Amino acid sequence: MKSKALLSTNVLLAIAGVLTVVVAVVAFLVVRSVDSDEAKTAAPSTSSTGDDTPAAAGSPSANEDPAPAGTVPGAPAEAGGPIPSGATQISTIKKPRYGSPVAVFKVPSGNIGCGIESTGLQCRVSSYNKDKPYGLDRQGGAIDTITIKGGVADMSYHGSDVPPWAVGAYGADDRLTPQVVGYGQTVYYGQYVCHSAEVGLTCWDSTSGAGAFMARERTELFTATPASSTGANKCSSMTGEQAVAANVAKVPRFRGWAWDPRHASVENYDSCLALSWIVLPIEGPTASSPFQLMLFHNGEYIGTATERAHGFAPKVTRVDDSTIDVVWTWKRPGETTAGATGRSTAQFHWDQAADKVVMTGEEPA
Structure with a gap:
């Protein structure tokens, strides 16, 4: 009986020891988990998003x-x-x-x-x-x-x-x-x-x-x-209509024909841009009548694109604030006005350093 009681006591002591170890391990893991979560919360993020670096x-x-x-x-x-x-x-x-x-x-x-x-x-x-x-x-x-x-x-x-x-x-x-x-x-x-x-x-x-x-x-x-x-670029206070009216007299007449400022195309005039333009027709024009291209720098009239006026309204497109492309139409020998296929292209650029417009390309002969 004494040996059995001793055995039971030893078994109980062994079980108690195992339980103690298990409890200690669990407690350690819990504490470590809590510490880890706190560290994640407190430490700066190293996420690759970079918005908090x-x-x-x-x-x-x-x-x-x-x-x-x-x-x-x-x-x-x-x-x-x-x-x-x-x-x-x-x-x-x-x-x-x-x-x-x-x-x-x-x-x-x-x-x-x-x-x-x-x-x-x-x-x-x-x-x-x-x-x-x-x-x-x-x-x-x-x-x-x-x-x-x-x-x-x-x-x-x-x-x-x-x-x-x-x-x-x-x-x-x-x-x-x-x-x-x-x-x-x-x-x-x-x-x-x-x-x-x-x-x-x-x-x-x-x-x-x-x-x-x-x-x-x-x-x-x-x-x-x-x-x-x-010292930045200044804008003129003139509207397109005012700009053409104030400067049309400076455009030489075409073979005695007067220019018509009332029907000028002023929608591309911009008093704040380095280079803008107004297409000017003669009075009572037809499809092939002469047109002139008035050029403006920051709203100030600087002259016509070419010395001579050319037939057909030019097609003008903006490249940037200081550069425009111009395409003129003209009739080849034997062609009608409606079937004209001749084309001449030029580019006009306001050269700030030279303080003038520079033309590249060609106008109609």
């Missing part, structure tokens, strides 16, 4: 008050103002099958490339895609693209689209390589200006003054300084 929080795109242009280190003194007199127009212009022409260029290092259309400017800093100094956006892409559009400069994630300055951006036929803008050079296209320097690239809208200084180390957005704002 320290770098993303300091992104210039989140800056509600961009600095005035004159206070941005590295930006030239003229940043935020009108197109500098020494600036040259970008020479490499891509013409997509659909959409407006795009001027493309890169800086000598190749780290920054830009594309400029009549509606805005876009630049990308390649190193930002790797180094991610401004973090990631909500889509998980590096914030590497600077845009200037509608009078506002901003930073964002561009996405996986091929940039317009890349060869083949607009299909297999697009073999144009971007122009390389050397350090110390200033270029423009339409109202947008860019100055290349070893310290970085500065681009701005000459109308609104909004812009950005871009470099491998940082990008800083800016607005126009008060001085550059007052």
